Amino acid sequence: MLKRTSIATRLFIGTITFLGLFNFGQTSLAGERIVIASTGGAYDRALKEAWFDPFTKETGIEVVTVVATNAEMRAKATAMVKTGNVTWDLYLDGEIQAASEAHSKITEDLTDFCKQFSGRKDLAANACERGGVLLQSTATLLAYRTNDAGTPHPESWADMWDTKRFPGGRAFPNFDDPWRVLAAALLADGVAKDALFPLDIDRAFRKLDEIRSDVTLWWKTGDQSVQGFRNGDYSLGQIWLTRAQAMQNEGLPIGWSYKASFLVGDRIALVKGAPHHDNALKLIAFWLNSLAAQAEACEVLSCTPPSTDAIAMMSEKARRSMPNADDIRDYIVVPDAQWINANAASLLQRWNNWVR
Amino acid sequence: MRTSSSLTSMKALPGFASLFKPRSARVFSPAASWLLVMPLLAVFAIGFLYPLAKLVDLSFSEGITATYGRLLDDPLYADVLLTTAAVALSVTMAAILLGYPVAYAMARARKRTAFIVAACVFVPLWTSVLIRSYAWIVLLQRNGIVNTLLIATGLTDQPIKMLYTQGAVTLAMTHVLLPFVILPIFSVLRTLPDDYIRAARNLGAGPARAFFLVTLPLSLPGVFAGATICFVLALGFYITPALVGGPGSMLMPTLIGQQTTVLVDWPFAAALSTVLLIMTLLVVILFRKTLSVQKGFGSVH
CATH class of the missing domain: 3.40.190.10 (Periplasmic binding protein-like II)
Incomplete structure (x- = not known):
């Protein structure tokens, strides 16, 4: 009887041991870096190729991405700010949520930062606001x-x-x-x-x-x-x-x-008390300044970039699938x-x- | 009896000293027992009881009317709580009905068969809940394996809607929770000596009668333990209903998740969690009461 069940017992013990294993998180590395939370998948890949990689090449600052859904990001950023244990610098949130009061409690006011873009005629009127920088609209x-x-x-x-x-x-x-x-x-x-x-x-x-x-x-x-x-x-x-x-x-x-x-659109928000505050601002300024990055990312994701000059750099095919001015004026609901x-x-x- | 050997020293050092003197050589002294339990208790208190107390505290932080009042205002919350309990109950019943024979086979079958059955139980347990839930999507979707099979055999000519229904949620949850029912039943059945059955058969009982009068009552503690674990886990299930359920299968964890992440209204989320916690505790206490009655019943010879 003992022998007959011993394998099942061993499997049982094996399971308990397996469940007991802890996964220790990666320890942080030294050197300059920025942590940004985004929704992952194809979206993440497009942003990395068009935006993060060129930025790292130019400045030497490493960009680390963390994956979560928009709602999870919001909850986690809130928890970080409330407990005073902020590990993220930037996260993406919907245009609507970025205008909420709850959002302004957990993110830095970017009004002063936005002043440098006030002269840019190619940027959409809402490209830079207190709650965050416009990533793209769709x-x-x-x-x-x-x-x-x-x-x-x-x-x-x-x-x-x-x-x-x-x-x-x-x-x-x-x-x-x-x-x-x-x-x-x-x-x-x-x-x-x-x-x-x-x-x-x-x-x-x-x-x-x-x-x-x-x-x-x-x-x-x-x-x-x-x-x-x-x-x-x-x-x-x-x-x-x-x-x-x-x-x-x-x-x-x-x-x-x-x-x-x-x-609907996505905004890049700066978490209150971000550990790499200045570098994070450099990264979002890079997005608004680099027309090539905007054009490349939106080409893949079929989104509308904040800059009209970036739209002009996109392919004919991609531009054809975008809403035209008449559609925007007459039908598209904001x-x-x-x-x-x-x-x-x-x-x-x-x-x-x-x-x- | 055993303590009589230490009677003399007990007389000399009453009270405090007895803490350090074991009652027998087979057990630790009370002080040593407490010392050994301390690390676990400390982890339990810091990692579980303290956050739990904070959670309950949070639910009262904006006044009782803002959270619990709102909970009573809308019948939605009571309805969803009842649905959650009903789903957990049906999952538990299904898991016991399906799991008992498997546990029985694991405990009684020959070496090779027992190994295969055990592997079938344990391998899913090692797989992520997410993957097992996705597997059900692959099986149940419109062009999935089940529908293809049904159409190929001519049982239906239109694909049946199975995914995103309450039935799919119950099915997938039962599958995910099955090992938690099988293991406690298996561990009890394994300790039952074959001699009991042989004795029953020897006294003239048929195989069915021997099972229902001997094996089943003796295995009830395992059944109740498995049922408790399964029910409690089912009450808090989040991933599986989110993946295979539709709008009709709204459960309490879904509502808690909405408040926590979408609306970031943590006091209200804490209130919802507290209500679910109280219901879980009530169920566990009720199960324990029944269990102790059953134990008494089971040990009557």
């Missing part, structure tokens, strides 16, 4: 499966709700930031772009009730929206332009409409960050109640 928009030539393509959010003319499953994001879905519902219900904010939440949920049974995918991560499209889980979806572009590059039959889109931040908690609670 869109959350309506993407669809392109069928045979001749059939109409959906253009507006109203088309997204029109299941007779455009049959097939629908996809919407469900990553705890519900304003985009509510705003799309209101636009589909006939609310004018300029009258969108403050959002009429009750009306938005009534409109969402209409389409709920046709939603085949509530995606939480960008990868889910890609995998769902590949699998044919949905035909029309509200997804990120960067992911839609990646799928088109892969050769998938996907198209999108700027007439149904929201402008979210009211202040309202969204002020109502974030109650919005999420209403959303949780509705979505489950």
Whole structure:
């Protein structure tokens, strides 16, 4: 009996030993460096090649990246500042969150730093603000499966709700930031772009009730929206332009409409009490000053860089997939960050109640 | 009895000295026992009890109405708490029903078979929860292995939606938690001598009767231990529901995660965690009560 079970017992002991092993973190190295947190993956690679590597070459300062989701970064940076144990210098956060009060509590005010860029005509008006430097802008928009030539393509959010003319499953994001879905519902219900904010939440949920049974995918991560499209889980979806572009590059039959889109961007924020404060400022100044870096990164990620001169350096193909001036003026919705931040908690609670 | 040998010295040095005198040569003296337990207790107090107390303290930091009041205001939180308990319960039941036969096989089978069964239990345990959850995505997705198989065999002609449902969450959680149920049951079954079964059979019981009257009652402490571990772990499960669940499978850890990372409202997150903690403690106490009753029942000869 003892012999019969001894192997299982040994496996058991082996497991306990295995679980007990600790992973000691890497000890920090001497020398000049900057720690930046970003969302990883293809995004990280593009930034490293276009921005960090040339910077290291020019200044000799090493750039170390840490990977986390935007929400994790926000939580971790808050914890660092609260406990006074700051190990990060920079992190990336959404344009909307970067305008919040909570954000200003854990990041350095960059107003003085921004003065040096006030004379730059090529930079977007919001390229440098107190909450951070604009990394890039992109869109959350309506993407669809392109069928045979001749059939109409959906253009507006109203088309997204029109299941007779455009049959097939629908996809919407469900990553705890519900304003985009509510705003799309209101636009589909006939609310004018300029009258969108403050959002009429009750009306938005009534409109969402209409389409709920046709939603085949509530995606939480960008990868889910890609995998769902590949699998044919949905035909029309509200997804990120960067992911839609990646799928088109892969050769998938996907198209999108700027007439149904929201402008979103990423900002580079400097953590309060950053250990390599001055070097970190050099790195963000390098981003705004190096048109080549902006053009190269956005070429890969299909984003809009903060500088118009950088846009001019991008390839014809990349520029064609960008929204044109008319789209921006007439259709693309710029979210009211202040309202969204002020109502974030109650919005999420209403959303949780509705979505489950 | 055994203490009688040290009776004389006890008389001479009563009270304090007894701390350093073991009651028998087979056990340590109380002082030595405490000394040996001290390092663990210290780690436990600093690494667990102190942060826990801080967490509960944090939940009251903005006044009781701002956190616990808000929790009661919206039925959402009570609903999700109930769902969480229900999911944990169904996962525990499924894990016991599936895990018991495996534990039994591990304890009774011949060397080679036992090794294979044990490997099937332990290898998943060494694999990251993340990877095991992703494996379920591969299996259950629209063009996944299960759907392809169903269509190929003609059972359905349309792919069935399995991923991002409550069923997928229960299934994947059961799979992830199965080893935690199997191991305690296995360790109890292993200590049961074959002689008990032989005696039961010898007295005229069939194999089924011998199992239900002898083996099963004797293995109940293992079952209850496994059930407790499984239930408590299931209550706090975060990764698996996030990966394979849809909007319908909203659990308490999901809400806590939202408050912690998305809204950075830590007092409210702490309040939600405290409520979940209290529920977990209640369940553990309840299980222990049942367990001690069962133990008494099991040891009646």
